[in-house]
Every structure is written in structure tokens, then in C-alpha cells.
Amino acid sequence: MRATKTTRGARRLAEPERVKVAASPDGRPGSIEGRRVEAIRDSWIVEDRWWTKAPIRRRYYEAVTAGGTVEVVYREPGGRWLRHR
Amino acid sequence: MVISAFINRFELAVAAGGSEALLGRAVALAPPEQGDRRLGEVSAAAEAQGVRKGLKLGEALGRCPELVLIPADPVGAAAEWERVLVALEAIGAAVEAPQLGQAMFQADGLLRMHGGLDRLIRATSKAIARPVRLGVAPGPFSAAVAAATARPRRPVRVAAGEQGARRFLAPQPVGLLVRDRRTEKLPQLLERFGIDRLGELAAMRRGDIADRFGKAGIAAHDLAQGRELKVVPRVIPLAIAESINLPESAGVGGPQLLHALDLLVGRLLARPERDGLTFRSVELSAELDSGGTWRRSVCFREALADRERIRIALSHMFDGLPAPARSLRLAAVQFGPPTADQKSLLDEPAEARIERLRQAILQTRAAAGRDSALRAVAVEPNSRLPERRMALVPFEV
Numbered sequence: 001m002r003a004t005k006t007t008r009g010a011r012r013l014a015e016p017e018r019v020k021v022a023a024s025p026d027g028r029p030g031s032i033e034g035r036r037v038e039a040i041r042d043s044w045i046v047e048d049r050w051w052t053k054a055p056i057r058r059r060y061y062e063a064v065t066a067g068g069t070v071e072v073v074y075r076e077p078g079g080r081w082l083r084h085r
Numbered sequence: 086m087v088i089s090a091f092i093n094r095f096e097l098a099v100a101a102g103g104s105e106a107l108l109g110r111a112v113a114l115a116p117p118e119q120g121d122r123r124l125g126e127v128s129a130a131a132e133a134q135g136v137r138k139g140l141k142l143g144e145a146l147g148r149c150p151e152l153v154l155i156p157a158d159p160v161g162a163a164a165e166w167e168r169v170l171v172a173l174e175a176i177g178a179a180v181e182a183p184q185l186g187q188a189m190f191q192a193d194g195l196l197r198m199h200g201g202l203d204r205l206i207r208a209t210s211k212a213i214a215r216p217v218r219l220g221v222a223p224g225p226f227s228a229a230v231a232a233a234t235a236r237p238r239r240p241v242r243v244a245a246g247e248q249g250a251r252r253f254l255a256p257q258p259v260g261l262l263v264r265d266r267r268t269e270k271l272p273q274l275l276e277r278f279g280i281d282r283l284g285e286l287a288a289m290r291r292g293d294i295a296d297r298f299g300k301a302g303i304a305a306h307d308l309a310q311g312r313e314l315k316v317v318p319r320v321i322p323l324a325i326a327e328s329i330n331l332p333e334s335a336g337v338g339g340p341q342l343l344h345a346l347d348l349l350v351g352r353l354l355a356r357p358e359r360d361g362l363t364f365r366s367v368e369l370s371a372e373l374d375s376g377g378t379w380r381r382s383v384c385f386r387e388a389l390a391d392r393e394r395i396r397i398a399l400s401h402m403f404d405g406l407p408a409p410a411r412s413l414r415l416a417a418v419q420f421g422p423p424t425a426d427q428k429s430l431l432d433e434p435a436e437a438r439i440e441r442l443r444q445a446i447l448q449t450r451a452a453a454g455r456d457s458a459l460r461a462v463a464v465e466p467n468s469r470l471p472e473r474r475m476a477l478v479p480f481e482v
Contacts, residue, residue: 011477013474014471048470
């Protein structure tokens, strides 16, 4: 109950978070956090900020996992996988 | 006359466990995790190697690879500084404390009580009980500068009056203007104009300074001329508490404990220091028979001054009491406005509803921290990157 005096000020919503993805040979996600991917519903590329020193290039996948949940994950050029909540 | 006390590298010394731990070692307060990673206070040995407070961490390690970083201890420093201030107040001083490690007070009223300036200086030094630099001057700024230039156990005394302050300040660098909040941003500007000493600033025409540097310039000119503000003693935040010792049979729980709580609430409400204010949050604590203590904080949904409503809000807290209590204590931690928030039977104007919403937000923040009432706003709603579309910002009414 004790009040804290720290404040973080403005912060963004829907920040992507790291996720464990095992990719299949064609680069698509084969499993997400240990759950097998049943189907890829959609896939698209986002390229943005290409005019800056930190350009963004993401390959998005909207995947249905074995549990029935839909996950939106993407892969960065370095091979790192992230997920949007 | 004003006496100013300055404890060099106070936060660093507290964090290191004493000023002896800094001797001959290149030590610095570690920068905070967030932000651009700039160092806090640094030891003399680190300064000798070119490391300064505010330097970026990477650059500091480049200049001094053996630099030892100590985690900051802001809570410990604040507690230790509070001890120093209370000790100064105990000798009768009404203290102004502009920052950690720096305090000042008006000496005139204390001279007779302590038997002269020399004895008052000795009493000040004894009360602080750690190596301290002392300065005595006509005003707070010149006293602070005198303390900053003094050596431990060798107070610097400035002659009385505006004339004395002006003469003392004349050869001092303009960089010392950072010690006054009104002029803290001026030194760099002045140096860029080739004004290096306070004496040069004092010799300039007031109108020219006002044209070029505005209000801050006028304040700096006044300081350099020896025309200073008065010491503004700190206002100690109001905190009131009541406690009661419990007989053996009463501390277990049940009606006796509730009766004791009722008594405490009544006594707390009757305290004259409350001056009609309502209670926003209170702290209920107990000394346990088995040893140790128990404590719960309660933040009310709205600020209260009604004995019955406070008692009802607190009565269920005893469910978590782990053992019979030896004594019970109730403290008011935060206060609300003195006016009662009486609801209207008629339609309320928008201002009243907004005020109620504002109070609800204040209550939420008091209970759950300042990040607890936020608003989602669209930043770049059409961005293709989901994390750029919305942001959470503090909710303001």
C-alpha cells in the first residue's frame, strides 16, 4: 500500500517482447514458446524508417498454435523473434 | 549574519559508508540505470584523474579505468541529512537546506544564546558531527560561497553589510552562481560573453544586464552587488501520531482492540496541529508481545475527518495481526483539504464533478504510486508499427 514516488512518465503501449520461436527450414515459425504452429493465417513485410540510421524491416506472421491461440510474431533481420500482445 | 555549512561529497560519503572510505580511492556514485548514464558525486582522487560529476560513464572509465562505482543510497543520504538538520535545529537554528550537504541559517538571533559567534560556530560544527566547511557572511549566497571556499575547521568570515559581501565576492568565479536557483543557468552564458568574475558582473550597468540576461541577470547582478535574499527556513512536513499501551487481555483482538482504535482515532482528530485538515492516508502499527512490529497503511477512498467512518475503514485491518499487541499506534501520513466533500442532492456543476475526479486520481496515486492513473493517447494512430500508435501518459484533469 505504500506509495512509490517514482514515475515513468509517458510510455508506449504494445511494445514488442522477445519470444522463443523455432523456425522451419523455409523461415516460417514452426513452434512458438514450445507450442506447435498449426497454420500461418497471414504474412506480410513492414519496412519503415528507411530514411533514418535505424531502419526497420520486419517479416510478420499471424500464426495459429496447437492450443488454438493466434499469435502475431515477427522476425528482425538479425534473426531475433518478437511478439506483439 | 548567515552561517552556511557545506559537507563536500555528502551523498558519496554516505553511500561509501563514511568519508574515510574515499581517501585516496577513485570512487564515484554509479549513474542511474535509465537516462544517459551520467556519474553522481566523485571522490578527490577521481577528480585528480579528470573525472567529474555529470560525466558520461563511458568517458569516465576511459579517463580512469580503475574507477570504482558505488550504488547510490538516496534513502540513506536523506535520512542522514535529516539527522544533521535536526541536530542544527536542536541548537536553535531555523535551517534552510537547498540541497543535500548544504544548510544555512540566520545567526543573529542565536548569538546571545550561545555567547557569541565563535561559540555558535563551534556549536554548529559539534552538532553536525562530521567534517564540515563553514562560512559566515551577510547573506545566504555569500555565506554559501564562503563555505564552499573554506577548509574543514577553518571557517571563512566575510565582513558585514552589502559592502563586505561585494568585496568578498568580487574575485570569485561566476560559476558559483549555480548555487542560487534563480541564476543556476547563467554561468556558461556569462563566460561566453567574457565575464569570468563576479566583480566584473557587479561593475556592469543594471540596465545592460537586464536587456541581455533578463530576470536571471538582474538576480545575478544583485547577488554580485551583495544584495541578497533572506534565509527561508524549511517547513517540516506535518506528521501527527497517537499511541496507546494495551493491557494483556486487550491486545489479542475483538472489542477491546476496536475500542483502543476508536480512542486513537478520536485523539488523532483532536490534535490541534490538524487544523481542520482531513486525513488522506493513515498508518496503523503495533508492537507485538512476541517481539517485532506490525504495520499497515490505509488510503481512504476520500479524505476523511469523520471518527466513525475512519474507525469502520480501519477496523478490518486487525484481521492480519499476527500476534497479540503490546501497544497500538495510529499516524496520519497524508492530509486532504479542510473542506468536507459533501455530496449535493441537486445537479452538480461540471467543476464539482471534475474536482471529484481529480480527488479520486490523487487517492489512487497516494495508494498505488504515481504511475497508477494513466491515460492512453493516440500518438501515431496510422503508424504501421503497432508500438508507435498509442502511449500511456499521466492522467491530468
